[in-house]
Amino acid sequence: MREAFEYLIPSCVDEAIVLRRQIGERGCFIAGGTEIVPRMNRGEFAPIGLVELSRLQELCVLDHEDGGHGGLRIGAMITHAEVERSPLTKGPWQALSDASSSIRSPQAINQGTIGGNIVFGVPSADLVPPFLALEANLRLKGANGERRLPLRDFLVGPYRNQLQDGEVLIEVRLSKADENFASAFCKAAKYRGLGLAIASVAAALTLREGRVHDVRIAIGAATPVPRRIAEAEAFLEGKVPDERVLREAGHLVAAAAEPREDSIRASPFYKRKVLVPLTERAVASAAARSRAQSSEGNK
Amino acid sequence: MKIALTVNGKAHRLDVSPDTTLLMVLRDELRLIGAKRACDGGECGACTVLVEGQAISSCTILAVAARDRQIVTVEGLAKDGNLHPLQKAFIDHGALQCGYCAGGMLTAAKALLDRNPTPSRDQVKRALAGNLCRCAGYQEIIDAVLDAADTLRGDLR
Numbered sequence: 256m257r258e259a260f261e262y263l264i265p266s267c268v269d270e271a272i273v274l275r276r277q278i279g280e281r282g283c284f285i286a287g288g289t290e291i292v293p294r295m296n297r298g299e300f301a302p303i304g305l306v307e308l309s310r311l312q313e314l315c316v317l318d319h320e321d322g323g324h325g326g327l328r329i330g331a332m333i334t335h336a337e338v339e340r341s342p343l344t345k346g347p348w349q350a351l352s353d354a355s356s357s358i359r360s361p362q363a364i365n366q367g368t369i370g371g372n373i374v375f376g377v378p379s380a381d382l383v384p385p386f387l388a389l390e391a392n393l394r395l396k397g398a399n400g401e402r403r404l405p406l407r408d409f410l411v412g413p414y415r416n417q418l419q420d421g422e423v424l425i426e427v428r429l430s431k432a433d434e435n436f437a438s439a440f441c442k443a444a445k446y447r448g449l450g451l452a453i454a455s456v457a458a459a460l461t462l463r464e465g466r467v468h469d470v471r472i473a474i475g476a477a478t479p480v481p482r483r484i485a486e487a488e489a490f491l492e493g494k495v496p497d498e499r500v501l502r503e504a505g506h507l508v509a510a511a512a513e514p515r516e517d518s519i520r521a522s523p524f525y526k527r528k529v530l531v532p533l534t535e536r537a538v539a540s541a542a543a544r545s546r547a548q549s550s551e552g553n554k
Numbered sequence: 555m556k557i558a559l560t561v562n563g564k565a566h567r568l569d570v571s572p573d574t575t576l577l578m579v580l581r582d583e584l585r586l587i588g589a590k591r592a593c594d595g596g597e598c599g600a601c602t603v604l605v606e607g608q609a610i611s612s613c614t615i616l617a618v619a620a621r622d623r624q625i626v627t628v629e630g631l632a633k634d635g636n637l638h639p640l641q642k643a644f645i646d647h648g649a650l651q652c653g654y655c656a657g658g659m660l661t662a663a664k665a666l667l668d669r670n671p672t673p674s675r676d677q678v679k680r681a682l683a684g685n686l687c688r689c690a691g692y693q694e695i696i697d698a699v700l701d702a703a704d705t706l707r708g709d710l711r
């Protein structure tokens with residue numbers, strides 16, 4: 256099988272889709288490689304061929320739609336380093352750069368891609384809670400053409416998603432943000448919030464007259480797939496985010512979590528416990544950013 | 555597969571097996587053994603090299619995926635027989651014990667100093683967060699990087 260192994264370099268997405276269909280189910284797309292290559296090194300994964308996506312220009316877009324006035328487009332092959340450094344992923348979308356820069360090793364930040372983080376589907380994927388809180392939509396392309404899917408419908412289970420055979424994630428799209436909309440991401444990890452998430456919380460909201468509105472809260476590493484927590488969102492809507500309110504929101508998030516009994520990183524008890532301060536911090540930080548953006552806007 | 559790589563300023567044309575990592579091509583084909591094979595999974599940083607100036611774990615990237623790129627390994631730091639200020643500082647501070655992590659530490663530190671000539675202690679720690687040292691010489695390593703940053707800025711004056 257080793258001698259049959261092929262590395263295929265397409266010149267465009269359409270060609271990538273054709274090549275991927277030609278090599279069949281025992282082949283695979285490869286993005287940054289930070290997950291696939293170690294698994295190949297360990298002999299856990301032996302594809303008969305890989306189709307390279309990382310250098311396709313169509314997947315390397317990071318830009319506003321509509322000439323700078325619309326939402327954000329983030330190509331699947333944009334790296335965490337590019338998200339971390341780009342001025343475009345600040346302001347309303349700061350939770351994204353919070354998440355990308357929370358990855359422990361600079362080496363993985365430089366090499367890992369946004370598309371790989373979403374598609375690989377590990378329950379602790381750092382970019383997924385922020386994208387859920389920002390109501391991201393995915394643009395997918397396959398042999399039967401293009402389709403769009405909200406991220407929340409894309410994730411099916413751990414390491415499982417809605418991608419059909421040979422389909423490529425092209426980009427993530429975020430709608431134009433309301434004025435003063437802000438977001439934040441917090442996670443617990445072994446080393447000062449860096450490394451694989453024990454649990455994570457992303458919050459997005461708009462602060463108006465001291466009250467939080469359009470609140471969205473999504474959690475990672477504490478449910479089979481990252482998801483929004485409607486109970487906490489409904490509770491927070493229209494409230495002043497004081498200490499008591501934040502604490503209550505944290506408890507609602509902890510109660511809705513479904514941490515795995517056999518997680519190697521922390522017990523369900525610990526994950527629930529740590530979700531409380533993570534929620535408090537994420538919501539408080541998003542509210543503080545919204546306040547800062549509005550005072551800047553009024554200058 | 556035939557690929558071109560520029561390693562430490564020197565152009566190479568190589569015929570590599572497509573499932574071989576950049577690390578193994580550097581070590582086995584080019585005999586550059588400063589990048590170490592340790593975890594083989596992007597966890598430890600001992601195989602760190604610079605790809606287009608960015609620190610990358612060479613065990614997590616296939617050689618074919620690095621084609622046509624500029625690679626710098628720890629062997630590329632010394633110039634004309636003179637050690638790089640980072641290497642001198644590592645010796646002065648006793649930042650090496652077994653030395654297995656050193657190639658990766660030095661290249662990761664070089665990526666930092668090329669981008670940020672005046673890092674804080676915390677920024678040095680952040681830049682080396684992907685590199686493990688099992689002799690636990692972290693304090694000496696961080697001191698050495700800060701010292702080298704001072705030296706490099708002095709050289710520019």
